[in-house]
């Protein structure tokens with residue numbers, strides 16, 4: 356049990372890629388954070404610059420274990436999860452736990468403190484979608500027993516649990532369905548397409564395109580996403596809201612966009628498509644625009660440039676997917 360003098364935000368997954376950017380933004384505004392992370396995929400160096408600053412407290416804690424906060428709390432953000440396919444396929448039980456027990460424990464903190472609660476859910480709730488683009492009213496096409504089900508169903512359960520807390524306790528809850536997000540502080544070796552391609556391009560080796568590369572994704576820069584999360588956390592909309600950048604492209608096209616930024620011979624190497632890999636993904640963000648007045652501002656070229664700069668530095672300290 357911890358005693359903390361003054362806390363306004365409790366954030367799980369705070370040392371992760373998105374969590375750490377969220378912490379930066381909240382600290383810039385002079386608010387206070389109790390940051391939780393078990394560091395299974397989160398990295399301490401993502402928040403090292405915040406540790407020790409007044410108003411920021413980091414506790415290495417697994418949210419699947421109960422946790423009490425003895426101080427006022429205004430907002431609870433539940434981001435803790437294994438978010439990359441490589442990571443959740445390697446840790447399916449932990450993934451299910453963070454969506455179930457982890458969500459429950461974070462909801463309990465919000466309930467006890469009568470705080471607002473924000474769940475970071477995912478476009479994976481739509482599975483391999485039969486509706487395109489995906490709007491929040493679409494119920495999805497998830498394989499409940501496939502390899503990705505540990506992630507998809509944990510998030511769908513987390514959404515159901517969040518709605519139940521809203522209905523039973525009148526908790527002020529919000530649910531963000533996050534689409535593919537990229538930017539500095541992604542892990543080079545988490546297998547996601549953005550770090551994988553940039554890592555490969557930086558090393559001048561072939562970019563590994565899975566399948567024929569015709570599957571599509573829509574990439575949102577992390578600062579845009581963080582603004583969307585902060586706006587949503589203050590809204591009174593309990594039902595899910597998509598947050599993502601609707602600029603859609605095929606993975607092959609994306610590989611070529613990255614290759615064009617490097618002056619080397621990195622080519623393309625086709626590899627088998629993982630099972631249940633969604634064929635099309637693009638958010639319909641009408642609801643976020645109307646409800647929050649939010650839409651992404653950072654274009655792909657600008658976002659990629661900032662991300663590449665970060666990875667140029669990181670490559671000397673982080674293990675790459677290639678050597679891992």
Ligand code: UDP
Nearest residue numbers: 440546547548549551563564565570606632
């Ligand atoms: N992908 C790829 N090469 C890679 C890594 C991923 O072609 O080295 C593909 C993957 O099959 C998927 C897309 O890129 O179609 C996005 O994959 P990611 O793991 O980033 O996230 P997802 O959207 O599948 O959760």
